[in-house]
Amino acid sequence: MDSYLKHYINGKWVDSIGGKRHEVISPSTEEPCTVITLGTQADVDAAVSAARQAFKTFSQTSREERIALMNRIIEEYKKRIPDFAKSMAAEMGAPVSFATMAQAPAGLGGFLGTLPALENFAFKEQHGANTVVYEPIGVVGLITPWNWPLNQIALKVAPCIAAGNTMVLK
Numbered sequence: 001m002d003s004y005l006k007h008y009i010n011g012k013w014v015d016s017i018g019g020k021r022h023e024v025i026s027p028s029t030e031e032p033c034t035v036i037t038l039g040t041q042a043d044v045d046a047a048v049s050a051a052r053q054a055f056k057t058f059s060q061t062s063r064e065e066r067i068a069l070m071n072r073i074i075e076e077y078k079k080r081i082p083d084f085a086k087s088m089a090a091e092m093g094a095p096v097s098f099a100t101m102a103q104a105p106a107g108l109g110g111f112l113g114t115l116p117a118l119e120n121f122a123f124k125e126q127h128g129a130n131t132v133v134y135e136p137i138g139v140v141g142l143i144t145p146w147n148w149p150l151n152q153i154a155l156k157v158a159p160c161i162a163a164g165n166t167m168v169l170k
Contacts, residue, residue: 003035007043010050017042028093044168051139051166059136059164066161067118073161074111081105084150092146103150110154118162136164143170 005021006013019037026033061069084104089096094103125132140160144152153169160167 002033005035005037007037007039007047009043009047010054014046016040017046019043024091026090026093028089033090039170047168048139048141051168055136055138055166058166059138061164063118063123066164067115070111070115070118070158070161074108074115077108077111081108088149092149103148106148107150107154110151111158114158114162117159121162134163138165140165140167141170142167 005016007016007019008014016037016039018040022036022038023032024034024036025031081104082100084107085096085099088094088099088103092099092103121134123134140156142153142156142160144156157167157169
């Protein structure tokens with residue numbers, strides 16, 4: 001059984017600050033399929049602090065830099081679809097065929113759909129004598145449901161990246 005006992009904060013995998021281990025039960029077998037560490041308020045505070053710090057520079061990236069990042073994510077995502085499908089089959093109890101054909105690729109659509117929006121979005125508009133500038137807003141908190149996990153994550157993460165925001169994802 002795999003275990004995922006660390007949290008990804010500030011670009012690295014770190015131990016929880018007081019979190020407790022939790023077995024994830026597969027609905028298809030009713031057996032534990034993995035072990036995770038439940039986050040604490042201190043973990044959230046550390047993640048938000050890191051995201052605030054990262055926002056200072058990420059918010060200043062150019063459209064071209066964010067397009068390049070999205071393309072790297074898309075390429076890596078495509079390579080990992082079999083891994084994602086295996087994980088979802090275990091965690092959600094989805095049949096492997098459904099996880100491979102629908103669940104895992106669904107998240108890719110979020111990135112593929114956001115990329116042309118980023119490429120074509122007018123971050124600056126002239127309205128008469130006024131100029132409207134769309135700017136990153138800061139750290140975005142993302143909470144996603146359990147169903148269609150990669151799709152729900154991608155539909156929130158991709159626009160945050162496109163807009164130049166940093167995020168904390170639960």
